[in-house]
Amino acid sequence: MILEDCKKCNLCEVFRNCEDNNKDEFSRLKEIFLLKKKSSIVKAGFPVDGFYILKSGFVKVLKSGYNEKKQIIRLCKPGDVIGHRALNRDYYPIDAVALTDVHVCFFDINVFHEILLKNPQLAYYLLTFLADELYESEKKARNYAMMNVRESIISALLYIDAEFKNIKGIPVLSRLEIAEIAATTKEQASKYLNELNEDKLIKIKGKKISILQKDKLEKSIEQYA
Amino acid sequence: MILEDCKKCNLCEVFRNCEDNNKDEFSRLKEIFLLKKKSSIVKAGFPVDGFYILKSGFVKVLKSGYNEKKQIIRLCKPGDVIGHRALNRDYYPIDAVALTDVHVCFFDINVFHEILLKNPQLAYYLLTFLADELYESEKKARNYAMMNVRESIISALLYIDAEFKNIKGIPVLSRLEIAEIAATTKEQASKYLNELNEDKLIKIKGKKISILQKDKLEKSIEQYA
């Protein structure tokens, strides 16, 4: 059962501050897509025509390298926006792939532009939202250049934990995917995850990894705050 | 001679679209600072109270690591905005240091907020501006994790070239600073710069480095576009 009325949906932070007449416009103009696990929401190289809000399910946003090496840029949960970074680009630079079955709302860029001009409060909110993402992105860029592999893995685990905290239906990520988040290889991911397991900082139970001593993990990378 | 009237100053892209009454407000409310080479405009750890626009001179924005290792996040030229990424943070996470004598305009965050709410066109412009910076930042993050040192150095050189194209009074960057842009060490920077020099892709003449074969340099890192 899909909720088509934006007024009744309190999911996405981005639109929460909007007035009802804007929400009615969104409801009217948005498109809803249902996609299966592993399918692409956004494909690198395709023209940018708008952005998506993830309504249900989980998504990974990734960059594919020339040599089959992939890098996961971020993980998305219900309510997250996808594709807005390419807002004034012609083509999407990245791929967004469903980690589970998903349900997304699509907003056309031109329509959105019109609404924004009529709604400065929303524009300001989005501004701070983007500033925040920029802040996080730069932090990440700085850090992965300075951290060693163990620290990168810890950082990836804490990121996953923070991103998917208190949410149901969280997808289990493979060693390879964790490696792709930490910008390393699956072998290294495997090695350091087991090391962290032996150090009793995390607990590995099959595919499920749980954090045991979050404070210690955080402390070990606090220098990169 | 400092131009205090924002109406007469066409320097910063950000405010170019503003209406004259807003510009008058900016003129009235901004503060102007003159700072000497090597002095700090923004200091990490200090409270965020607004943002700066660089009026003249050049600035490097950098993150200092725990172990004296620094990383240059970006270079700024006249017209560039500094400190906006921390817009809704409490403290600046980075340092901004003058590469030359500089002249900056400071805008208080609260004042700016008021103006934005009255000026949706400006808000929208800023939105696309931030989306763009976010795009670039993520590109950078992705790339430095995948490139080898030679490629990082090439990327740094092309960045400097693009950033400081056709501008007078460009500061000469040291090997250490180039290394800090490329996220490597001064020894590696030195080594690969000389290698590129021998390959006739660049020309080193004392401290001055000029690009000889931009197309080839670009081609060698095109896979990271």
Add this chain to the structure above:
DNA sequence: TTCACAAAATGATTTTAATCATTTTATTTA
């Protein structure tokens, strides 16, 4: 349940980059 396949673990090897040590070359300033 077994077979086939994928994912993970793991140790050896190779590659790459950082660090270190020293020399050479610039730059500053007394």
Add this chain to the structure above:
DNA sequence: TAAATAAAATGATTAAAATCATTTTGTGAA
């Protein structure tokens, strides 16, 4: 201008991570 200092070059060493090769474990389909 010379001495002092800083920056750059450079080769040797060490350290870290990637790659490779193989084994083990796990998972899903027949």
